[in-house]
Every structure is written in structure tokens, then in C-alpha cells.
Amino acid sequence: MSLTGVVFGAMGAGLGVVTYLALSSHFPSSVIAAWSSGTGGAGIIGSLVYAGLTEPHFANLSPKNACLTMLVVPALFAITYWFLMVVPDTVYEAKLLKPKTWLISESNMVTSTGSTEEIHSQINSEVDWSTESTVPVQLELTSTTEGRPGQRQLSFSEKLFLIVPMLKYMIPLVIVYIAEYAINQGLTELIYFDCSHGFHLSRGSQYRWYQVLYQAAFLGVADPPNTTVLYEGLLGGSAYSNTFYTIHQEVAPDVKEYSLSVATMADAVGIVIAAFLAMPLHNFICNQQKEINSGNVPETPTISRQSEWTFILPAVLVLYSIVKEIKIGEPFTYKYQTEFLNYTAETLNGEIYPYYAYAYLSSIIPILLFTDILLYKPIMYIEIFTQLIYRFTLVFTKNLLSQQIGQSMYAIATAADVAFSSYIYGKFEKDDYKKLTSWTRAGRMFGKAGGYFTAQLLILTHIGTYKTLNQIAFFFPCVALVFCFFMPRIRWKNLVARISSNESEEPRESQSSLPTSFSEYVLYKLRNMKSDFIKTYSNNFIRKWSFWWAMATCMSLQVALYTQTLFGEVQIGDDSPLNGFADAAYTFTSAVFIILTNRLPINWDKWGETALTNSIYLMYFCYVFYRSFYQVMITIAQWNIAKKMTTDSFGLVFGVNSFIALILQSILVITVTDKRGLGMGVRDSFLLYAAIHAFIALIFFISVIFSIIIYYRNKNKVVGKGI
Numbered sequence: 001m002s003l004t005g006v007v008f009g010a011m012g013a014g015l016g017v018v019t020y021l022a023l024s025s026h027f028p029s030s031v032i033a034a035w036s037s038g039t040g041g042a043g044i045i046g047s048l049v050y051a052g053l054t055e056p057h058f059a060n061l062s063p064k065n066a067c068l069t070m071l072v073v074p075a076l077f078a079i080t081y082w083f084l085m086v087v088p089d090t091v092y093e094a095k096l097l098k099p100k101t102w103l104i105s106e107s108n109m110v111t112s113t114g115s116t117e118e119i120h121s122q123i124n125s126e127v128d129w130s131t132e133s134t135v136p137v138q139l140e141l142t143s144t145t146e147g148r149p150g151q152r153q154l155s156f157s158e159k160l161f162l163i164v165p166m167l168k169y170m171i172p173l174v175i176v177y178i179a180e181y182a183i184n185q186g187l188t189e190l191i192y193f194d195c196s197h198g199f200h201l202s203r204g205s206q207y208r209w210y211q212v213l214y215q216a217a218f219l220g221v222a223d224p225p226n227t228t229v230l231y232e233g234l235l236g237g238s239a240y241s242n243t244f245y246t247i248h249q250e251v252a253p254d255v256k257e258y259s260l261s262v263a264t265m266a267d268a269v270g271i272v273i274a275a276f277l278a279m280p281l282h283n284f285i286c287n288q289q290k291e292i293n294s295g296n297v298p299e300t301p302t303i304s305r306q307s308e309w310t311f312i313l314p315a316v317l318v319l320y321s322i323v324k325e326i327k328i329g330e331p332f333t334y335k336y337q338t339e340f341l342n343y344t345a346e347t348l349n350g351e352i353y354p355y356y357a358y359a360y361l362s363s364i365i366p367i368l369l370f371t372d373i374l375l376y377k378p379i380m381y382i383e384i385f386t387q388l389i390y391r392f393t394l395v396f397t398k399n400l401l402s403q404q405i406g407q408s409m410y411a412i413a414t415a416a417d418v419a420f421s422s423y424i425y426g427k428f429e430k431d432d433y434k435k436l437t438s439w440t441r442a443g444r445m446f447g448k449a450g451g452y453f454t455a456q457l458l459i460l461t462h463i464g465t466y467k468t469l470n471q472i473a474f475f476f477p478c479v480a481l482v483f484c485f486f487m488p489r490i491r492w493k494n495l496v497a498r499i500s501s502n503e504s505e506e507p508r509e510s511q512s513s514l515p516t517s518f519s520e521y522v523l524y525k526l527r528n529m530k531s532d533f534i535k536t537y538s539n540n541f542i543r544k545w546s547f548w549w550a551m552a553t554c555m556s557l558q559v560a561l562y563t564q565t566l567f568g569e570v571q572i573g574d575d576s577p578l579n580g581f582a583d584a585a586y587t588f589t590s591a592v593f594i595i596l597t598n599r600l601p602i603n604w605d606k607w608g609e610t611a612l613t614n615s616i617y618l619m620y621f622c623y624v625f626y627r628s629f630y631q632v633m634i635t636i637a638q639w640n641i642a643k644k645m646t647t648d649s650f651g652l653v654f655g656v657n658s659f660i661a662l663i664l665q666s667i668l669v670i671t672v673t674d675k676r677g678l679g680m681g682v683r684d685s686f687l688l689y690a691a692i693h694a695f696i697a698l699i700f701f702i703s704v705i706f707s708i709i710i711y712y713r714n715k716n717k718v719v720g721k722g723i
Contacts, residue, residue, distance in 0.1 A: 014268065018261045021244060025256035026088045032245045046070075154258055161463045164472075166247075166259055170266035171475050173243050177270025178277070178482055185278035273479075277486050279312065314436060316487060317424065321443035324384070324420075324480035326451040329394070329470035332459065336466035341398050355404045359411035364659045371419050373525050375490045376426055379419035384481045386413040391474040395467070426490045451476075492521045536653050546657045 024031050053059045053066040061069065087093055095101045154162070244260060251259045329336065337343045343352065371379050386409040393406030424436050451473075458464040464472075496514055515521040537543055 014264075018264050021264055022257045022261040023091065024244075024248065025253075025260050026090045029245060029248045032248050033241065046073075154255065159258065159262075160461070162255055162259060163262060164464050164468050166263055167472065167475065169243050169247055170263055171478070173263075173266035174270040174273075175478060175482075177267045178274045181271045181274035182277050182486075185275055273482070277482065313427070313488065314439065316483060317436070318439050318443040320480060320483040320487070321420070321440040322447035322450075323476055323483060324387075325444040325447035326476045327448065327473055328451040328455045328458075328476075329391075329466070329473040330448075331452050331455055332466045332469060333394075336394070336470060337403070340465075340467050341403070343403070347400075351400065352403050352407055355407040356411045359408035360415050361659075361663065363412045364415040367415050367418065368656055368659060369529075371422055372426075373522050375492060375495075376419045376423040377484070377487065377489050379416050380423065380484050380487075381481075383413045383416035383419065384477050384484060386410070386416065387477045387480075388474070391470065391477065394470045395474055423487075423490065426495065427488075492518050496521065533653075533656070542653075546653070546660075 020035065024035055050066055050070070053061045053069060054063060059066075093101075243266075244263065247260055247263055248256065334348065337348060337352075338345070367379060367382075390406045390410040390413065393402045393409070397403070397406075420440075421437070424440060425433060428436055455469050458469060459466070492515070500514060513524075515524045537546070
């Protein structure tokens with residue numbers, strides 16, 4: 001029952017914030033500063049009164065009675081609104097005793113103003129909803145029969161369109177609230193002040209008085225905007241106050257009410273995300289403290305499945321895989337670069353896109369060498385930061401060099417993706433490889449499908465432009481960075497324990513040679529890199545799947561790199577291309593089939609080659625089928641290789657496979673599309689790619705025939721011996 005009260009209390013608080021911020025649009029901007037000071041004052045007074053009511057040294061009330069006492073606050077709230085506040089003439093007033101006035105009639109609404117015309121005229125271009133950039137709005141709105149100004153009415157599409165320019169205010173607020181409430185909800189409960197020689201406070205009292213101190217810091221900055229942020233309370237107060245103050249100053253008057261109210265979603269989204277992040281963070285810190293207090297932290301710890309967050313960590317991994325692959329602008333990158341950045345197809349294909357292949361090839365070498373040594377997470381950070389740089393060059397720069405740098409950064413991000421897969425295999429045991437590979441790979445596909453589908457809807461409904469898509473896409477790597485930060489790091493001691501258990505089954509070196517420090521672990525990995533490589537690739541099963549990985553990845557990268565150019569050649573003058581639906585179709589189909597492969601009990605040791613041949617044969621019939629089957633088969637290849645490996649050099653093996661694929665792709669780029677090579681047109685290039693796919697399919701078809709012949713020969717020999 002108490003949880004129900006919390007839910008209704010939160011709903012009431014949320015509705016109150018939305019209502020009063022919308023109401024502030026009818027007052028001068030100084031009201032925002034005064035209102036935020038009021039929230040700060042309410043925080044400190046509320047926390048102080050509650051602490052005093054429940055403190056044994058003062059009122060000594062139970063929490064229940066203290067909450068009942070605080071019910072006087074909503075009553076004062078209503079009295080202040082209905083009897084003390086002076087309502088401006090621009091606000092429609094409903095009469096409490098006249099139900100007909102509770103809903104605003106059409107006669108009291110304005111359906112068209114200067115900003116309305118601006119919305120429709122700028123529907124296909126970037127709009128900055130500030131008073132400086134919009135056309136003069138109609139400040140004197142149409143009067144009603146009662147002499148009061150009518151209310152501005154927005155259509156549903158206009159409301160959606162107005163959210164886009166609000167993102168520049170909302171995204172920073174989301175990030176601040178994620179950080180602030182992850183601390184409040186996941187860390188604050190762990191604080192324990194030693195007051196035995198001071199105020200003699202209980203643990204519950206300590207927490208309540210801490211909230212008083214925190215709210216005091218919030219109040220200190222909630223009054224004047226643009227105050228320097230010094231610590232957590234100041235950070236939250238400054239971000240909150242300055243965001244809404246800036247919106248009030250910059251947004252056009254007749255859409256200000258809606259803009260202020262919709263911006264309040266930012267703190268709610270940040271708090272919800274922080275709540276989900278706080279749970280694993282809190283549990284992780286508690287578990288670490290238990291180990292330290294118990295003194296049972298072994299020098300070489302054993303791998304325990306119970307300590308691996310059997311539910312929470314896989315969920316975080318899946319969410320991370322979804323968020324990091326939401327690349328809304330990707331289906332229309334070519335259209336954006338040609339229409340907004342004014343590059344020709346020849347420049348893109350011959351001078352910009354080739355840098356992706358070259359940078360990918362050069363960056364994969366250090367990544368495959370250091371992914372395992374650095375224990376995966378640093379490389380995952382590199383992926384996110386280079387993704388951010390790529391998005392930055394698309395949105396904020398236009399010159400040729402910056403676009404080449406952007407493609408290079410995108411290539412590094414793509415190459416660094418092997419760290420995420422390697423992290424999974426380094427964190428879990430082999431029994432979990434198949435399901436975790438399927439879940440995270442399906443998560444990637446669902447993330448891409450959602451992003452592509454959203455992009456297509458934004459373009460078809462004209463809510464945003466190609467530039468809008470890239471501006472939104474800049475936000476998701478920031479969220480992925482937060483997820484990555486809270487993922488537990490892989491300890492080198494755990495990997496040493498795994499090495500030790502493997503050596504007990506298949507001795508290679510004595511136990512005394514195992515590393516006892518991280519520096520020794522680095523030297524150990526470097527010394528054994530060659531032997532791990534030879535040992536892994538001496539397995540015929542791994543060689544087969546690695547060969548498919550390299551061949552298929554090479555062609556998939558090449559097709560993905562130039563497909564938009566192919567689409568663009570037949571979409572000249574098309575204002576509503578369907579690239580997003582095509583990409584969403586293949587990613588969604590991929591996700592469904594990947595989940596099915598996890599559920600179906602297929603013996604891939606026996607039927608693997610047949611599936612490879614069929615998938616490659618289907619690849620070049622249709623773009624959707626091609627990309628879908630590639631994602632399904634790369635998932636199967638990945639977990640099969642990891643399952644058969646007897647070493648923990650996952651980054652090395654996956655990196656080598658990608659490296660071979662990139663060598664082949666670079667050869668294709670240089671000889672086929674690069675202006676320094678054949679410089680073939682995109683249509684002729686795809687004919688060549690189809691021929692190469694046919695050749696790869698022929699190789700696996702011959703392999704299947706050879707396997708069938710051997711199978712029947714062995715079967716006949718067994719039958720002959722039986723006779």
C-alpha cells in the first residue's frame with residue numbers, strides 16, 4: 001500500500017511540475033529563477049521538517065505520522081494557487097463550480113499565428129525556435145467573447161516537430177540527472193557517518209540529515225541562473241534552473257507553454273534510467289565490501305557463476321547492445337552528405353568513403369593485439385568516443401578533411417566493436433556463449449531496426465530533416481557511454497584462474513609460471529600470443545568458420561558501404577526515400593532469426609557448412625535477405641568459434657578474422673571503386689560483388705559435396721564390415 005502512495009505522490013508531483021512550468025510561460029523570465037528558488041526552498045524546508053519530526057531528540061514521530069502531518073502542504077498549495085496568485089490575462093481560467101469551463105472551447109483557441117506559418121514553411125529545413133530566428137510572432141492573440149486572449153493550439157505533427165529543437169536543452173539535463181540520481185539512489189544509502197562521538201545519530205537519522213545538507217546545496221544555486229557548478233547538489237540545481245530559464249528566454253512566445261512543459265520529460269527520463277543503473281551499481285559495491293570485510297579475497301580467485309549477476313548483467317549487456325546500435329542517421333547518410341554538405345557522388349566514393357576501409361584496416365591491428373591485454377573495457381570506450389567524433393564531424397563540420405577524419409573515426413569504432421563480443425566471452429562461461437551471443441546480437445539488430453524505422457518516420461512525416469537525424473544520433477553514444485561505465489570490469493586474476501583451470505586439463509606450463517600481477521599478466525599474454533594463435537587456428541572447425549567470417553564480412557562491409565550510393569543514383573529528386581524501411585526490415589528480420597537460432601537445437605558441427613552455403617546463395621538475391629542472413633550467420637560463427645577455443649584470446653581471434661576481411665575489402669576498394677584504381681561505377685561494382693559471392697558459394701558448395709561423399713563412403717564401409 002505504501003508503494004501505491006509513492007506512485008500517486010510521484011504522479012502528483014510530476015503533473016504539478018509540468019503545469020507550473022507551462023504556467024510560467026505567461027510570466028516574465030525572472031519567475032523561472034523565483035520558481036526554481038521555491039523548489040530549492042521546498043526541498044530544504046521539507047527535508048528539515050521531516051528530519052525534525054522523526055528525530056528522537058525532537059518530535060520523535062514515526063515516518064507514517066510524519067507523512068500524515070505533512071498533508072498540510074498540499075492544502076497550503078491549493079490556497080496559494082486559488083486565492084493568492086494573480087493570474088495574467090493570457091491564462092484561460094476555469095471556474096471550479098462551472099464544469100463547462102473545465103475544457104477550453106474552440107472559441108478560446110488560436111489555431112494560427114506567425115510561428116504556425118513558420119512551422120509549416122520550415123518543415124523541411126532546420127528551425128531554431130528562438131525569438132531571433134523566427135519570424136515576428138503574433139503577440140496580441142485573438143480575443144475571445146469574454147475579452148481574454150485565446151489559447152495557442154498546436155496540431156499533433158507540430159507538437160512532434162517542436163520536440164526536435166528542444167533536444168539541445170533536454171539531452172544535457174538527462175545526462176545530469178542520470179549522474180545525480182545514480183549517486184542518490186545507488187550510493188547515498190552506503191554512506192555511514194561516524195557520529196558516535198558527536199550528535200549520536202542513528203543510521204536512519206544520518207540519512208535524513210544528509211538530505212537536508214544536499215537540499216541546502218541545491219537551494220544555493222537554484223536562485224540565480226548561470227552560477228558556477230561546484231558539487232552534486234549545485235550541479236543538479238544549476239542544470240535545472242538554467243535549462244528552463246534559457247528555454248523561457250529563447251523560445252517563441254506562442255509555443256513557449258508547450259516547450260516548457262515537454263522539457264520536463266528530460267529529468268523524468270534521466271531519473272528512470274538512473275534508477276535502473278543504481279540497482280546493479282549498489283549491489284556491486286555491496287558485494288565488493290562484503291568480500292573485503294570477510295577477508296576472503298583470494299590472490300587468484302575462482303570463477304563463480306553466482307557472482308556474475310546472473311540476471312542484471314545480461315540485461316545491461318542487452319540494453320547496451322541496443323543503445324549503441326541506434327544509429328538514426330545511417331540510412332540517409334548519403335542523402336545528408338549530398339544535399340546538406342553538398343558533396344558529389346564522385347567525391348564521396350573516391351575521396352571520402354575509401355578512408356573508412358583504410359582506417360579500419362590500420363586500426364584493427366593494434367586493437368586485435370591489445371583488446372585481451374587491456375581487458376576489453378578500454379577498447380569499448382574507444383569505440384564510443386570515436387563514434388561521438390564521427391557524429392560530431394557530420395553535424396558540425398563540412399570541409400573535406402573533417403569528413404575524411406569522420407570516416408576514419410567511424411572505422412576505428414567499427415574495428416573496436418570486437419571488444420564487446422570479447423568482453424562477453426571473458427565475463428561468462430562457455431555454457432552461456434550461445435544465448436548471450438544471440439541476445440546481444442539480436443539486441444544490436446533491434447536497436448538498428450528501431451533507429452532506422454524512427455528515421456524513416458521522421459522523414460516521411462517531415463517532422464525532421466536529414467540533419468535532424470544526425471543531431472539525434474549524436475545523443476545515443478552518450479547514453480551508451482553511461483551503460484559502459486557501469487559494466488563491471490573483468491579482473492585479470494579471474495582470467496588467470498581460467499587459464500589455470502584450462503592448464504589443469506591440458507598442461508602447457510607449470511603453475512609457478514602463471515602471472516601474479518597485472519604487469520606479469522601483460523607479459524604473459526604477449527609471450528603466449530603466438531602459441532594461442534597457432535593453437536586456436538590448428539582446429540579445423542575454427543578455421544572453417546573463420547574463413548566464412550572473413551569472406552562474408554568482407555563482402556558485407558563492401559555492400560553496406562556503397563549501397564546508399566546505389567540507392568542514391570535512382571533517388572535523385574526523391575524527397576521521401578524509403579532507405580530507412582529497407583534497413584529496418586533487414587535488421588528486424590535478422591533479430592527474429594537470431595533469436596530462433598538460439599531456440600532451435602541445431603547441431604552446427606554437423607550442418608554448419610550446409611547452412612553457410614544456403615545463406616551465401618540467398619545473400620545476393622535481395623538486399624534485405626542478404627543483410628539478414630549475414631547477421632544470423634555471423635552470430636552462429638561467433639559463438640561456434642568461441643565455444644571451440646581453448647584459450648581466452650577472444651580479441652585476438654576475432655580481430656584476426658576481421659583483419660583478413662579488411663585486407664580483402666581494402667583490395668576491393670583500391671582495385672574497384674577508388675579513383676586511383678579502376679574507378680568503376682556503383683552498378684558495375686555490384687555486378688562484380690555478385691560474381692564474388694557466387695565464387696564463395698561455389699567453394700562451400702564443393703565443400704558440402706565433398707563432406708557428403710565422405711559420409712556415404714564411411715557409411716558403406718561400416719555396412720560392409722557388418723556383413
